Amino acid sequence: MTGRCAPAADPFLALGLDPGAEVSDDDVLVAWRRIAAASHPDRADGGDPERFAAAAAAYTELRTRSGRGEARASLRERAPRSRIVDRLAIARPFRLAIRVAVAVTAAVAGVLAAGGGPAGPALVVGALTWFVLGARRDMRHY
Numbered sequence: 001m002t003g004r005c006a007p008a009a010d011p012f013l014a015l016g017l018d019p020g021a022e023v024s025d026d027d028v029l030v031a032w033r034r035i036a037a038a039s040h041p042d043r044a045d046g047g048d049p050e051r052f053a054a055a056a057a058a059y060t061e062l063r064t065r066s067g068r069g070e071a072r073a074s075l076r077e078r079a080p081r082s083r084i085v086d087r088l089a090i091a092r093p094f095r096l097a098i099r100v101a102v103a104v105t106a107a108v109a110g111v112l113a114a115g116g117g118p119a120g121p122a123l124v125v126g127a128l129t130w131f132v133l134g135a136r137r138d139m140r141h142y
Contacts, residue, residue: 009078011058011071019072025063032059103127 012019015031035055039048062068110123 010075011061012075014054014058015062017062019075023062023068025065028059028062028068032056032063103130106130 010019012023015028015035017023017027017031032055036052039052039055041047041049041052060067061071104127106127107124110127113123
């Protein structure tokens with residue numbers, strides 16, 4: 001280990017600040033000084049070096065207005081999204097629509113072709129399996 005800490009996942013949280021609120025340079029400085037005084041490794045009790053390092057990294061990131069904007073943008077990018085939103089975000093709605101249409105058409109055609117026999121449900125399950133497994137990146141062959 002080199003002694004360097006990875007930046008905090010949320011620098012606002014590391015300094016006890018609200019990421020949604022408008023925070024000034026002075027607000028960041030006050031928060032940094034409060035945490036630094038409480039956690040500095042030179043304190044008689046040894047402080048909290050990990051918390052101090054996280055707060056120092058957060059202060060470095062948030063001390064300017066542009067830094068706070070970049071941190072907010074980074075937090076928005078890390079926000080969890082649903083699989084459908086991910087697929088639409090990478091500009092694949094047309095491919096998704098085609099896959100849905102093919103799966104539904106195959107399922108309906110399978111039921112009609114089987115005439116109510118045992119092959120109908122098997123064809124429906126096959127079409128749905130293709131749709132679900134085809135969406136997985138590690139299973140794609142197209």
